[in-house]
Amino acid sequence: MNVTLTTSVYTSSLVEALKHPPPERGVSLFWLGQAGFVLRTAKHCIVIDPYLSDSLAEKYRGRPLPHQRMMAAPIRAETLSGVTHVLVTHHHSDHLDGATLTPMLAVSPDASLVLPRAATALAMERIPLLDCSRLISVNAGETHHLASDLTLHVVRASHETLEQDDAGNFRFLGYVIDIGGVRIFHSGDTIPFEGQVAELAKLNIDAALLPVNGRSESLRAQGVPGNMTAEEAVRLCAECNIRYMIAHHYGLFEFNTVNPAMLDAMAAKHTHPVLQRARLHTRYQLEPPTSAEKSE
Structure with a gap:
């Protein structure tokens, strides 16, 4: 029997919702907007790519692509306490945001x-007084055991290109997170690339969190690299035998989003993978099979 995914709407604040972790096994997921998620288990609170500030609106004020929020942040960074790990996939400010990470790491x-x-080095610049002992730097192809019940498999990502620094470290990464009896893949920002399916298929992923805002020549010309389309993301899941997909990276910036109704229409017709779009005020619950179910 496979991992199951159920959803429920919570009417409390996200702060209150995070106070109620799942039982010993299983993972609760909450969307923060853009590529940001919280993964909550009985022992861990993992935050991925949080962008909860308006730093980009300030940076791009008066320029051709204003980064004004289409949705308010669902939580303030300084109230997201009890975090055990923050995972950042790459250096772009909607993923590595000093205005979010500084107060979050402080609490x-x-x-x-x-x-x-x-x-x-960029993280040290953006997060003042960050203690180096708190940093875990990773590269594609590595596996890191972050806790006895938490393992991270690091894979490549191509934010239109597979970029490496002078030392051969990949600039864009994805993470396969083995936790709570399930395996969750956060791709970071990526498009399909050669070798991606082979790299992921062997990791037996249960659920994928994939960006679906696509890409265009006009945005690329303005320095905005793109991501997979929703169709490409669904195809990747099918080719890698990933049962569940949550579509994200939409609805934050008007110049770089997709129509939610299109995602809902796709979700209505897809059963492999089971597709849902990320929504605020929603708990996504992944449950592994019990011992009895595994033996059936």
Whole structure:
């Protein structure tokens, strides 16, 4: 029997929702907007690519592509406490945001910051007074045992290109997170690339969190690299035998989003993978099979 995914709407604040972790096995997922997620288990609170500030609106004020929020952040960074690990997939500011990570790490002093080795120096610049002992720098092809019940498999990502620094460290990464009896893949920002399916299929992924805002020549010309389309993301899951997919990286910036109705229409007709679009105020619950179910 396979891992199951159920969803429920919560009416409380996200702060309150995070106070109620799942039982011993299983993972609760919450969307933060853009590529950001919280993974909550009985023992861990993992935050991935959080962008909870308006730093990009300030940076791009008066320029051709204003980064004004289409949705408010569902939680303030300084109230997201109890975090055990923060995972950052790459250096772009909607993923590695100093205005978010500085207060978040301050209220969770025991949290580790996992990030690409290629982005370590930049992280130290963006997060003042960050203690180096809290950093876990990683590169594609590595496996890191972050806790007795938490393993991270690091894979490549291609934010239109497979970029490496002078030391050969990949600038864009994805993470396969083995936790709570399930395997969750956060691709980071990526398009399909040669070798991607072979790299992922062997990892037996249960659920994938994939960007679906696509890409265009006009945005690329303005320095905005793109991601997979929804169709490409669904195809990747099918080719890698990933049962569940949650579509994200939409709805934050008007110049770089897709129509939610299109995602809903796709979700209505897809059964492999089972497709859902990320929504605020929603708990996505992944449950592994019990011992009895495994033996059936």
